Structures are given as C-alpha cells and as structure tokens.
Amino acid sequence: MTVRIGVIGTGAIGRDHARRIEKVLSGGKIVGLSDVNRASAEAVRADIAPDAVVYGTGQELIAAGDVDAVLVTSWGATHEEYVLAAIAAGKPCFCEKPLATTAEGAKRIVDAEVAHGMRLVQVGFMRRYDEGYVALKKVVDSRIGAPIIVHAAHRNPTVPQAYVTPMAIHDTLIHEIDVFRWLLEDDYVSARVTFPRSCARTHAKLRDPQIVTLTTAKGTVINTEIFVNCHYGYDIQCEVVGEDGIARLPEPVAVQMRLNASLQNDILTDWKDRFVASYDVELQDFLRAAAKGTATGPTSWDGYMAAVTSDACVAAQEAEGEAVSISYPDCPALYR
Numbered sequence: 001m002t003v004r005i006g007v008i009g010t011g012a013i014g015r016d017h018a019r020r021i022e023k024v025l026s027g028g029k030i031v032g033l034s035d036v037n038r039a040s041a042e043a044v045r046a047d048i049a050p051d052a053v054v055y056g057t058g059q060e061l062i063a064a065g066d067v068d069a070v071l072v073t074s075w076g077a078t079h080e081e082y083v084l085a086a087i088a089a090g091k092p093c094f095c096e097k098p099l100a101t102t103a104e105g106a107k108r109i110v111d112a113e114v115a116h117g118m119r120l121v122q123v124g125f126m127r128r129y130d131e132g133y134v135a136l137k138k139v140v141d142s143r144i145g146a147p148i149i150v151h152a153a154h155r156n157p158t159v160p161q162a163y164v165t166p167m168a169i170h171d172t173l174i175h176e177i178d179v180f181r182w183l184l185e186d187d188y189v190s191a192r193v194t195f196p197r198s199c200a201r202t203h204a205k206l207r208d209p210q211i212v213t214l215t216t217a218k219g220t221v222i223n224t225e226i227f228v229n230c231h232y233g234y235d236i237q238c239e240v241v242g243e244d245g246i247a248r249l250p251e252p253v254a255v256q257m258r259l260n261a262s263l264q265n266d267i268l269t270d271w272k273d274r275f276v277a278s279y280d281v282e283l284q285d286f287l288r289a290a291a292k293g294t295a296t297g298p299t300s301w302d303g304y305m306a307a308v309t310s311d312a313c314v315a316a317q318e319a320e321g322e323a324v325s326i327s328y329p330d331c332p333a334l335y336r
C-alpha cells in the first residue's frame with residue numbers, strides 16, 4: 001500500500017522530509033502540501049512533488065479525503081493544533097519536535113490520543129534511530145555497568161537572531177532530554193542551569209553557552225553543554241561513565257587526512273547531514289505503521305515527558321544555578 005502523505009510546513013525540514021519520502025523511502029507519496037508562506041509549498045511541489053495539491057491551510061489538508069497521513073513540520077508553536085486535528089480525523093501523524101511548546105499543550109495531545117484509544121502520533125526524536133546511539137545503548141545496557149555520569153555536548157555552528165535563551169532548552173536540549181530518558185531508561189528528578197560568560201559571537205537575547213545538569217531518579221548526573229555559536233561545526237558528543245567502564249557515542253564516519261603537517265578530518269556543519277540516516281529510518285518506520293493506520297516509535301507521552309522536563313529546565317535558567325525539581329504523572333496504559 002502507498003500511504004498518501006500531506007506535509008504542513010515546507011521549510012528546511014519539511015522540504016527535506018518530502019524529498020526523502022518521494023526519492024529515498026518506499027511506501028509513501030506526497031499528495032498534499034501547505035505552508036503559511038504559500039510560495040514555499042509551491043516551490044516544494046515544483047522541485048519534489050509535482051502531483052501534490054497545495055492547500056490554503058493545514059486544516060484543509062488534514063481534512064482532504066485523499067490524505068491518509070500527515071507530517072507536521074511547521075514552527076513548534078503551531079504543532080499542537082495540527083496534531084489535534086489529525087487525531088480528530090483519525091489520521092496517523094508524524095510531528096517534528098517539539099510535540100507542543102508547553103507541557104499543557106502536549107498533555108492535550110496525550111488526552112486526545114488516549115480518548116481515541118489507539119496510537120496515531122510519532123514524535124520526531126530521530127536520535128533514537130541513530131546507528132551511533134543505538135550502538136551506545138547496547139553497550140550501556142550490557143557492558144559498562146550501571147551509569148553514574150553522562151558528559152554531553154550539543155553544539156551548533158550558529159543560530160539565527162530569532163533564537164533566544166529559552167530556545168537552547170526547547171529547541172536544542174530537547175533532543176538530549178528525550179534521548180537520555182531512552183538511553184538510561186530513567187526519569188529526571190531535577191534540573192540546574194549554569195551560565196559561563198557568554199561567547200563573543202552571541203547576541204543580547206541569547207546567553208550562550210549554557211550548562212544543563214539533569215539528575216535522574218536512579219542518581220545519574222547528566223551534564224550537557226549547549227553551545228549554539230561554536231562556529232567550528234555541528235557537533236554532538238556523549239560519554240557515559242559506568243561502574244565498570246566508559247562508553248562514547250561514535251563520531252560520524254570521516255576520512256582521516258595527513259595534510260599540511262597535520263593529522264585531520266572534516267567535521268560536519270549541518271544537522272541534515274549529521275542525522276541523515278536517522279531521519280530516513282524514523283520516517284520509513286512511520287510509513288510502515290501508517291500503512292496499518294497506526295503509529296510507532298517515540299510517543300506523544302515521550303513528547304509530553306520532554307515538554308515537562310523542558311519547562312523545568314527553562315525555570316532552572318531563570319533560577320540560575322538553583323536546582324528545580326521535576327515530577328511526572330502516571331503513564332497511561334496506551335504508552336506502557
């Protein structure tokens with residue numbers, strides 16, 4: 001069966017996901033596109049999906065009879081209304097992170113999906129599909145003993161002017177928040193944020209870098225550096241210190257060169273390249289489940305847990321250096 005897909009939000013990642021569905025993956029076809037900037041949807045139709053209909057609104061696209069499943073890749077603050085509409089229409093929905101920009105919004109999605117009685121939503125936490133993280137998890141589960149400390153870094157070369165201090169949490173750290181819950185099979189109990197002096201390349205509304213310390217229920221301490229003006233590349237680092245040994249996230253494959261009297265390799269500069277294979281696998285998974293009218297992979301509950309945690313981390317930014325405690329409600333049976 002070919003799943004007929006509608007894409008809402010045809011900017012950077014919407015365009016890239018449309019490309020992979022049309023040109024890389026099997027079992028899906030783009031039949032609908034929508035963006036508040038209509039020219040962007042028209043351009044994706046022209047370049048990637050010539051048979052697709054461009055809809056005036058995301059709601060019209062969701063309601064269209066020939067759209068079987070929906071990709072929500074618009075700005076974060078607009079995700080909730082589209083995901084709720086997809087659930088109301090009974091259509092599988094892949095939603096990029098964040099599921100919603102507030103914990104209350106994510107909870108409304110959980111409640112709607114639970115009321116529907118079946119999974120329809122997959123959240124775009126693609127790191128769970130990354131070969132390196134999957135290999136790291138195997139080692140953490142079986143080789144290095146119980147985890148004690150995680151040292152991590154999430155570095156972007158640069159960010160736009162519109163990226164402000166809280167976005168370091170809900171736009172960037174949100175990946176670590178989800179992937180460490182999954183990697184350690186643990187929940188967070190507190191968050192603390194420390195600010196070193198800001199780097200020279202940042203702007204007045206962004207304190208950069210930041211160090212976020214999350215403590216888990218089992219007592220593991222996770223220190224993550226968020227540095228979004230690091231300049232040199234797109235760099236994701238993670239090292240888990242266990243009772244018996246240490247495990248590091250593998251570096252992306254890179255050719256080593258002996259050049260100009262130095263030993264060197266290039267570092268990637270774009271998230272699209274760093275996680276290209278993970279995006280392919282997560283969306284292939286989505287197409288496979290959507291063909292059966294359901295969803296798999298990271299759940300609305302995972303999206304909600306990430307939102308609760310990221311709200312606490314933003315409060316911890318404001319409390320600068322003070323610990324903010326985190327607690328979660330019970331998980332509904334649908335997600336256990």
Ligand SMILES: NC(=O)c1ccc[n+]([C@@H]2O[C@H](COP(=O)([O-])OP(=O)(O)OC[C@H]3O[C@@H](n4cnc5c(N)ncnc54)[C@H](O)[C@@H]3O)[C@@H](O)[C@H]2O)c1
Pocket residue numbers: 008009010011012013014034035036037040058073074075076078096097098124125126171271275
């Ligand atoms: N998983 C990842 O690694 C990853 C990578 C990049 C972006 N993202 C997420 O994907 C989403 C989009 O990010 P992007 O980088 O593509 O941003 P972008 O600004 O390049 O594209 C977003 C698009 O959404 C459109 N849009 C905004 N509001 C809309 C609305 N109400 N209805 C329809 N379209 C609307 C904009 O016009 C724009 O074309 C964000 O939530 C972002 O966090 C995830």
Ligand SMILES: O[C@H]1[C@H](O)[C@@H](O)[C@H](O)[C@@H](O)[C@H]1O
Pocket residue numbers: 156171172175228271
């Ligand atoms: O939306 C992007 C994307 O999620 C990237 O994976 C992350 O590294 C960036 O910080 C974020 O702005």
